[in-house]
Amino acid sequence: MENKHLVVVSVDALVYEDLEYAATLPNFSRIINNGAMIKRVRTIYPSLTHPVHASIITGAPAGITGVIRNERLHTEKSPAPWYNFLDEINCDTILHAAKRAGLTTAASTWPLTAKGGEAVDYLVPGILNIYLEGREDDVLSVYREYGATECIMDIIEEAVRRYGYLDAHPAFDEFQVYCAAEIIRRYQPNLVLVHPGYVDSARHRTGVFGGKVKTAIEETDRWLGELLSAVEDAGILDTTDFVVLSDHGQIDTVRKICPNVFLAEKGFIRCDGEGNIKDYDAYIASGGLTGHVYLSRPDDRELWESVYAVLSEMASEQIYGIERVFTREEVKERYGLDGDFSFVLESDGYSGFGGEVIRPAVLPLDNSDYRTAHGNHGHMPEKGPQPPFMGMGPSFKRGAVLEEGNILNHAPTFAKILGVELRDAVGAAVTEILN
Ligand SMILES: [Zn+2]
Structure with a gap:
């Protein structure tokens, strides 16, 4: 041996x-x-x-x-x-x-x-x-x-x-x-x-x-x-x-989008004028072409429902860079992915997710980070x-x-x-x- x-x-x-x-x-x-x-x-x-x-x-x-x-x-x-x-x-x-x-x-x-x-x-x-x-x-x-x-x-x-x-x-x-x-x-x-x-x-x-x-x-x-x-x-x-x-x-992407900006504007994230987060109810951690959505109170069903509704609406409008929203249970069942997040966002394959919480929400690619580069990943493996x-x-x-x-x-x-x-x-x- x-x-x-x-x-x-x-x-x-x-x-x-x-x-x-x-x-x-x-x-x-x-x-x-x-x-x-x-x-x-x-x-x-x-x-x-x-x-x-x-x-x-x-x-x-x-x-x-x-x-x-x-x-x-x-x-x-x-x-x-x-x-x-x-x-x-x-x-x-x-x-x-x-x-x-x-x-x-x-x-x-x-x-x-x-x-x-x-x-x-x-x-x-x-x-x-x-x-x-x-x-x-x-x-x-x-x-x-x-x-x-x-x-x-x-x-x-x-x-x-x-x-x-x-x-x-x-x-x-x-x-x-x-x-x-x-x-x-x-x-x-x-x-x-x-x-x-x-x-x-x-x-x-x-x-x-x-x-x-x-x-x-x-x-x-x-x-x-x-x-x-x-x-x-x-x-x-x-x-x-x-x-x-x-x-x-x-996958080739063409823009950076920061979905936390929209959560902040809906009151789910509190921050100062410089974009420093004070506290949050919901926050998206970017992984390039994917994002994990964390809730401050994961067992709060009302919060869960309201965040899911906002994210689902953003996905259905097809302009926010989000192709689909998975619940934690869905990604566990489908991909064996699990963690203390509540939802997973999948990019539309056109946008890499940035983490910023204040505008501008949409930016050109800058290659400063793997998450906002021309080629990008984190996406669904299919x-x-x-x-x-x-x-x-x-x-x-x-x-x-x-x-x-x-x-x-x-x-x-x-x-x-x-x-x-x-x-x-x-x-x-x-x-x-x-x-
Ligand atoms: Zn790699």
Whole structure:
């Protein structure tokens, strides 16, 4: 068992449509031509990076992992704290399952692994720019604070020296791929998780099939090559399964709309003239193309009815950016999404939701935030281009192709490959693509 290796590369926001071009590149083509593939994988709702990555390593939807958005509920104007820590995932992960079985694990900037030392032997925690602000000259201490493993600090230090400030793509991706490759060379962990985000960043800035996306795919191909070279250098190519997957697609949007403005004007939110919230009866936390509506008194039926009526009317008028309003019960039933919100708003696919509470309510896209960028996500998983899954190595049936899959099956498939037991998965291993 200890001679099995699995490297999982999550290429953020890669979609099936990208593979036509990717197949012309040396490393993507090596995986496409020698491995198995699921062309279109249904992701979870909301289709947001941190919730989906929690589901990829647990096989459970957001209602079970507890990671329902990228950010925690935060009504202040300051940047919201993200779900970052491994212990914020409420159920068993493939990292824990591997550790229980005596395997070694590594994660390089995989979302929600901060302070994850209990389950990650070689950890480069994913740290967002808001945590690095003002500490750009001392990022190593930030990495230590978030749980970077001491024995790989020299690797992280060298990566920082090479690639500098760490939030911008592709420097951040170069950084994490370097770290992962060096960890593979030095320690040959049984499970390695890596998460390059340049394709996602290019889509956000230039649109779903915008001008920068091809460049991002080319760079990603080079990083796949670097990771494959590390596997070869480590002498574990014959025992390594190499997976390339993605978390979600994106949809092109054309405007930013702030539905909290309308709730404030109807008296559900009280704020000062600067837009600082004093208190609220109902507040919408934006997740890009989705929004979670929180009530201050969730058990107050009268409040529930009046907010539902206002949101439903806004949706029916079709000018407020809202395609539909789900109740908490509806998203639980349909998507396994649950939390302490009362409603979920789905964007009309034309508008990204902003969080502001004072006018202007409608603004042009500014790319200042993933929620108001040209390409956007968070939407219902049925919509738009879909993420693929590819696997190459001793466990995968070469040439096996499935048209469709479900992202909740990824973690059980990893568990099957590693021969470990995953406790809380809702999905099941996809045996059709395995030997
Ligand atoms: Zn993502």
